[in-house]
Amino acid sequence: MKTRVAVIVGVLALVIAACGGDRTAPTVADGGGGDGGGGGGNAVAIAAGKSLYDGSCVACHAEGGVGIDGLGKPLVGSEFINGLNDADLVEFLTVGRDTSDPANTSGVAMPAKGGNPSLTEADLQNIVAYLRSIN
Numbered sequence: 566m567k568t569r570v571a572v573i574v575g576v577l578a579l580v581i582a583a584c585g586g587d588r589t590a591p592t593v594a595d596g597g598g599g600d601g602g603g604g605g606g607n608a609v610a611i612a613a614g615k616s617l618y619d620g621s622c623v624a625c626h627a628e629g630g631v632g633i634d635g636l637g638k639p640l641v642g643s644e645f646i647n648g649l650n651d652a653d654l655v656e657f658l659t660v661g662r663d664t665s666d667p668a669n670t671s672g673v674a675m676p677a678k679g680g681n682p683s684l685t686e687a688d689l690q691n692i693v694a695y696l697r698s699i700n
């Protein structure tokens with residue numbers, strides 16, 4: 566949405582510039598990089614994701630995602646993470662992995678949203694961006 570507004574503003578600015586003649590049209594300050602797009606890898610998302618991780622995941626997965634024996638598995642160098650796309654990873658975080666799940670290897674539950682139901686989908690996407698950045 567932000568991107569579209571930026572594009573519209575950009576087009577308007579061009580139109581104004583093109584028709585403007587010698588009129589000094591007020592320059593619309595270009596809102597700059599509205600990089601609200603899907604892919605991770607943007608520093609803002611990673612920073613937001615790290616602070617959410619440090620709030621909701623670090624207790625089991627440790628600082629930097631190295632994992633804690635008997636608690637959360639390592640998230641660095643994780644085949645599981647690297648094998649999923651961002652949307653599937655958000656989906657995984659939303660439901661977690663109960664001990665009854667055949668995929669559970671540790672006998673310890675990965676709680677839905679890391680046990681923090683207030684995390685939004687956008688929060689989870691930021692966390693995924695952070696996880697990508699450490700993998």
Ligand code: HEC
Binds near residue numbers: 618621625673675676
């Ligand atoms: C209460 C402890 C706990 C918390 C909090 C927690 N996890 Fe987990 N997590 C686990 C456990 C235990 C597993 C491994 C379950 C199993 O045996 O398959 C796991 C597994 C995972 C996996 C899958 C790893 C793999 O290789 O299969 C991911 C990804 C993950 N957690 C991410 C997160 C994120 C992100 C958060 C914060 C939003 C979080 N976890 C919070 C305990 C936790």
